[in-house]
Amino acid sequence: MKLDVLLTPTELLPSEISGRTVVVLDVLRASTSIVEALAAGARTLYPVATIEEAIGLAKTLGRDEVLLAGERKALPIEGFDLGNSPGEFTPERVRGKTVVMSTTNGTIAITAAAGGARVIVGAWLNFQAVVDELVRTQAEPVLLCAGRDRAFGLEDAVCAGQIAAALVKALPDVEWEMNDGAVAALALAEEFSDPARLFPHTAAGRAIIEAGLGDDLPYCAQTDLRDVLPVLDGRQIVLAAVEAEP
16 A cells, blocks of 8 residues: 655645545644634634635625634734634634635645545644544555645654554554655654654744744644544535544
């Protein structure tokens, strides 16, 4: 079975994800915030690339029912209801709402992955839910790291490596065919096992700290806080049912 890790979005080719499950990782912070939004009861979430697209879609959907969320240079976008800090996506703020989100990296990576047979949004927050689903479906996954400004992001690669390691452990009889990105991610996951210690030393983590949002880092480092599986359904991200163990 194939197991590939794309360390940057620039590596994504439509032919490589066609017919395969793609797990998009932007752990600092978009994928973590998406997990939180849906776990908190948001009805659906639309990932979009640009601020203009977000505003236009919110008007089309009906602004009273929509929350605009996102960031540029780690900071909340002026005029939007929410930023990109996962702690903002509380049940009181988002339950029953449609969220339209635009971020620098994560939402772009999600829309780029739309050509996959299935697209899952992953983070440490829903780590085991992602692994369990890949095991259950016997998927040949592509783990797509959103990175930072379309370049390598260490935190996403480490998360991809930990997912890959957990998948290999859960399916010991499978002979895995891995690309170089997966081999590299596995090595990084061994070197940097604790996301809470890792984050402050990454470029994304430092940028978030410099923006005055350092509390987001330990929040994003929480593992298995949510047993939810966000999946792309057309243009929307919705919750898929997570099947219980038999």
